[in-house]
Amino acid sequence: MRVPSTRRLRALRKALLGVAGLAGFLVVWQLIPTLGLINSQYLPYVTDVSARLFEESLDLAFWRRLGSTMTSWAIGLTVATIAAVVLGTIVGLVPFLRRATHTMVEFLRPIPSVALIPLAVLMFGIQMQAALVIIIYASFWQVFVQVIYGVADVDAVARDTARSFGLTRREQLTHLVLPTALPYLMTGLRLAAAVALILAITAEMVIGNPGLGRSIELSRSAGDSVGLYAFVVVTGLLGLAVNLVFRFVERRTLSWHQSVRGEEAL
């Protein structure tokens, strides 16, 4: 009985310390403008920012903006994932294609997708499609590269076994390739979800299509620092939510896999 209780104590301690850290941060933030270290015009009070957050949460327009950000995020992520999984599986399974596309991938992947913003604006103007170009480009590579690695990582013994048992191509794909590639795919998906959110908001800031990013840019140009900080906090919470959801999905889908099982045994 001793062991679980110390574990629970430790978890409690961790949670308490975490809350203390957050509270400490908020207090320091509140103290800096109060003591006049930074003018409250540039760093508004926490109390003002949270009041503003509450106000915004009652405003339908705020939720509509949040909705348009998340819509472009979801469409971009879905399109990029489907394209990356299909292409990645094909390229990963055919050694010839893998060799032939290697240089191309290594050259295209590091190009920062924000470099494409001007092009996207020219092609689509101030619309969601322009943002989608950037979101898809950035998140595609995250998934694509992982899928290529994953598909190519099939264990040699497992493959030989599958072959000697006479599995058809299709059975091999579902029973051999998919389970091997799934952990890689989930990693790619988690990274892509975060990247897609970053670029959805960036696109709104730079291009000006409606959404949270545009609100940030508008608050900045209007000199509304309280609103600016409030929206920055919202994007942070949004990013946190995306991370948590995808980490949860990853753990659920990979509950059979060594990496997750090993963690739980600890």
Add this chain to the structure above:
Amino acid sequence: MTAYTERLAAGPRARGIGSRIAASFLYTLGLPMLLLVVWGLVATRSTSRFFPGPLTIFDAFVQTWVGPAFVEDVLPSLYRLGLGITASIVVGIAAGTVIGLVQWLRELLEPLLEFFRAIPPPVLIPVVMLLLGITDTMKVVVIVSGAIWPILLNTIEGVRATDSVMKETADSFQITWWERLWFLVLPAASPRIMAGVRQGLSVALILMVISEMFASSAGLGYRIAYFQRNYLIAEMWSGILLLGLVGVFLAVVFGLVERRVLRWYHGIREVNRA
């Protein structure tokens, strides 16, 4: 029979070194060349103004970037990028090591750091602008404020997850604190640190471009946005190409450094796999 086995044993080597070099050359450059040619052909036929051919872009590239523009726009951007990356790596690893080694500090800061990492980095540009004004320092701070999180958090995680057998071995050999840091903690964390640095690099490049698109009258990001607003299409493409080259350059340098730093690690993994 012997002739057959000999041929088998000789294998692909029998084809000669020349044809092998040719094959790998084709594999490396075949597809890019093919795509360039197709692009060129399509561009001469199509009437779209937004997709000039590769030759036009190359011309524009030479005219735009070779000369004084390189010194005025490209070098300062790269300088800020380099400064930002260096600061993120140094601060991230130093702070990450301390936080990772001290348990209560780690538990105190973890939720906070998770939140900061989750903030999409470009959102911090207006905030830093508000606090520091539109200066060069602001651009470097913006780069650091975005690129530091993956490095910091990966360092914390790497330092925390040091192998317990190695820790106990170090304890029983009674090595000093510095030796322990240098020979045990940092090497053990280095694969994770390098993964964090890789993520940090791409964030830094994004922030360099966006901070200049936002608030600047010089620099690579500013130039590209300027070309787009003035419908200088070929010049804009040349800017995108240059940014791509910077990205590839960063990736290549990182790859070399990583191979050097993590040579032992890749070696161990090869052995384990074999």
